[in-house]
Amino acid sequence: MTRRPKVAILFGGCSEEHHVSVKSAMEVAASIDTQKYAPIYIGITRSGVWKMCERPHPAWDDGTGRRAVISPDRETHGLLVGEPGESRAVSIDAVFPVLHGKSGEDGAVQGLLELCGIPYVGCDIQSSAICMDKSLAYVVARTGGIDTPAFSVLDGADMTVPNELVYPVFVKPARSGSSFGVTRVDRANELGAAISAAREYDGKVLIEQAIFGSEVGCAVLGKGSDLFVGEVDQITLLHGIFRIHQEAEPEQGSENAVVTVPADLPAEKREEIRATAKTIYMTLGCEGLARVDMFLQEGGRIVLNEVNTLPGFTSYSRYPA
Template identity: 30%
Template sequence: MPQLQQTARVAVLMGGPSSEHEVSLNSGRAVAGALREAGFTVDGIVLETGELPPLHEDVRAVFPALHGRFGEDGTVQRLLEERGLPYVGCDPAVSELLLDKARTREVLEQNGLPVAAGMVVTRPDVPLPESLGLPLIVKPNREGSTIGMAKVNGPDDWRPALEEALRHDTDIVVEKFVIGCEVTIGILFDEPMLVIEIVPPGEIYDYDAKYVYAHGKTEYLCPPRSLSKKTQKRLQDLALATFHTLGARDLLRVDIIVNEDETIILEGNSIPGFTATSLIPKAAAAAGLTFPNLCKQLIDAALARGAG
């Protein structure tokens, strides 16, 4: 792969108009710092609206460290392609698909990959779906960081969960709650990364468990303590099949739940959290790949591919 000269100028986009603005700022600042450490000239661009400002004429590649809408729904990718700028990550159509949990579920299921039983809801007065049983997970269709997500343990939880999710999106994904070991697996350039087991302090890996820690800190175990090497390999193969099925490129984080009876793909994330202690960088570090080198490899891939 041709490599971008380390004196080249690159732009890191961060912030954005979505509800994940602050999370994105953390990712963007970390990526910008890592690329500077790798020897690049870096323009850190903080976005406040859904518009892409003019970039320096010498910028040769762009790293979108944007989470949620505008950054992960194909919008900024289309804008960069219109300007003829190479960028890290999935193309516009795949980015749009990956942020849409309902469509992602459909594509995976149509291709024989395992997803939880579920449905899409658009109104708060929909009756509790008896066919799915209890408990359920309710989540906005196009939000990340588990924003707006709630667990439904009984009938009294149903309507409040829908109302909260509908504050964030017009489409709500409702799924059977699967109990098991939650793991995340990155796919980097068509190769599975190490498996990370996620052990939250409560029942679900929600926004608090990721960022706030009001109920205790989440453990991230690499290698996992609950899974055999054979199971880890099977999950890596499943994550790679997810990457190929969805048409991803460069990088995809695949979240999976596994128990004795079933293995369920939860979702794919095209621009996952990207601080030095985020999940993908954790897996890279466990394999001996430093954060600056990880970021450099992604920028190099964007340049090698070129615009569009």
């Protein structure tokens, strides 16, 4: 019998997107071909404790899981399972980090896996770090001729707001996801509260010129120029901003948005969006997979919104669609 490659699937984590990661891992567990692969599920608690579990589910941290961490020792090439001093080595062939947000998509876990010499799914350290920081992603994307919103950055305790702002703007954490900490600001006296809200998630704050138009995006899969680009989707907002991962019952659909796949656009425009997504993906150095989100303005201009290097895999996420 052919040996099945052992794949460690990481999920959970310390970020505000912990619950989204758990749901994504549940979908991965339901879809993985266990005739071909031997999955090992490693959940990471909100406080950062790594535990092996039977399968990902909302109550996975029930006290029965064994401690399991990835060893930085390349000879181990895998996990140390058990309590400190009593652990045993378990070799693995690859890692699928189904982690969203900080420490999952920002290059941190990718750096650990590079150190260990263990192959992993998804973008490398550099592209993960660039895409996680929206301001860096905008700067790099512009070198590839991609349009981005005008923006300013506030670091640390800086509250110096640029005078050239034209309202409305969006204030957001530079390094966060799922629309956590994002506020639309229509006038100057709203800025202080919006900046404080963003700083709950990141010390680096992005003030971004609002782009008027519809949100579009597509999945990209592959490496180098050999890429598969999925069909274009389009978000129609009824009010507010798209934040389905923060809604109480996202499985029932968004309460303020409708996602249409394929987008209700002429075929030529959909193809232009797909080509732009491919250019963005390659310019930012992505590999493996990512979801590229853009704005489409009424005049036809395509503007980068953000790139998710490990997009959600939930039943209501845009990437699987």
